[in-house]
Amino acid sequence: MNNSNEVPNYRGPLSVLTVLFFMWGLITSLNDILVPHLKAVFTLSYVQASMIQFCFFTAYFIVSFPAGRLVEGLGYKKGIIFGLCAAAVGCLLFYPAAGAHSYAFFLLALFVLAGGITILQVAANPYVTVLGKPETAASRLTLTQAFNSLGTTVGPLIGAVTILALVEHSTDASSVQMPYVILAGMLLAIAVIISFIKLPQIKGGNDEVQPQNTTPKQEAKSVWQYKHLLLGVVGIFMYVGSEVSIGTYLISLMESPDVAGLSSDVAGRYLALYWGGAMVGRFIGGVVMARVRPNYVLAFNSIANVVLLAIAMAVSGKVAMWALLCMGLFNSIMFPTIFSLALDGLGKFTGKGSGLLCMGIVGGALIPFIQAMFADSLGLLMSFFVPMVGYVYILFYGLKGYRTKPVTAH
Template structure:
């Protein structure tokens, strides 16, 4: 057995690079929103359509992606995802040339479709690539590199996209960064194609009887999975919504009074907190029950955001940045709890869970509407409601409906 565990180190190292790349790409949206808001003179609600198109792809593509992965395997699924994401990045070039907001949104949808296939392929693969009892810890550690990517993303965007705004206040400043990203994604697809990843047919190790069990079982019987989809919806919605509006909030004179480039760099602290929290969580959760850690972090975020609404000013800015640290373990922990005991439904369950990521498409526009009507800081009550549900899932929902033998 030890030799088996030892053989997984190489594949896990390759997968961490994959997690890093899609984290970097996803967090660049937080730089695109204020930039394109200025270029196309958009309202907060209109600018939030960037996140809407990006994360709607998860809802549209996730379940078909689960079927694709079930048919072609995790490795091929990862390569397909990387190729699709690269095409999306390449579409940014003609979108900028046409100066079309609609074209940008289309490119983002294609890019997100590729990342969706990556999510559906890589998350369950990491989850089953080792001992079941350490699945949450293992997924948190690999997701820590995803958080490293989301930390680097705003810094990259600040020194490329936002830094070019003064000299070139048009959409053209996004062309070169996304061309480089396309090249990196293609190179990574080639590396993974040449790398020998272990073939794991079934998470429960009983693939020969899977077809007979499907006739007497349904994925919808797993209530903890269905409730987990809602929990991921709430979590991603809250995380993306906060990240989407933090730069604009920090630019407000009564809050941070920062210029856009400096605010973009400060946003890295928000994602950096998630990175640090995931590295710590990957070790701590070997001894603490995942659902308890999830509940504690959700409560802390409710306290932080509520305090920001009451105190305002620069204190509100730092309190909201601190939310990133407690966001850290939520995605991988919810994902791992949702996949528990799914057996031959693991790939489909992963696709279903990834559909919950559409929260990143729907929650930011909702907060944007409140921001336009009530004020940007006040609108942060929306993420509070999301974290309340996550508390429920951590306390009770994660264990509801687990089949009894």
């Protein structure tokens, strides 16, 4: 690693990483297509269909911390290649799962796929924070996450025309086979390309890896001593859970006669606006946060989403649909901002901190499941009070929880 005061030019490596962010965004957003599709194919309740997101995001909780150690041992580049290969295996498992017409097999395939993406997240997110100036880490991660949002925007459009359009005419799950086989091929191709590309050798856990303003007085013996990191893990839990929960049930909500009465494939295309808003917001946020303190932007966006949810629940109809679709714009900067604020000052614990933060992504498994229980009992629209709680917590983190506290010596 270059130890001079001059910051190297990392445009090449960052360009490669944006492709990864795009791919796992596309794959993750396809879950929002799978939920209504498999719900129709297997005649599931909301709770049963929520197991799709539950199995996918539970992998983050189980795999994240081991992935942090894996990246520490292999380094970021090999960790990324390993994650791509594992995700490709998960995509390939969709073929026999559809052939066997087994919902349980689909859930297994999703778990394996998510395990690979977890390794990519653990390796790529902190890698972006160290490839450049420390003071612009939040802005840089937000911009690369914008390409993740581009993937989540394209994903529903692809899924709507290749999967959902067939729901009304087919009771089998075969429509998912070719899309996921193609995704597997793309992931493996990227892994091969990355293996031949020279990337900066930055080992996870290296004492030199200090993406933020690390103060010697705040050195700790354990990653668990950083309060702002632990509160950040809860923030990631709340954010991912809330965002995923809204995306998961938006299609079903837009299909409801009381809201918009759209067909499933048309609703799937509208869902792209939700993720597209996140993409636009991240490009804007990347510029704004180079000038405005990231925690202020985080707090403002949290308030906006609480207001939009309140409007949707109070008014219903197409107003509710458009209010929820607009939330994507304000979701945009939340993940990278919470992530970078939580890694502030961790120094040599950056790799382990990234693993802990990725464990918080399990919120994408639990919060949609909790909302599903309320959806089955209270009705789908009223169940959106669940993600509202998540945004209230994020507001707290943006105003107070992000602050780096002196650690207690042991």
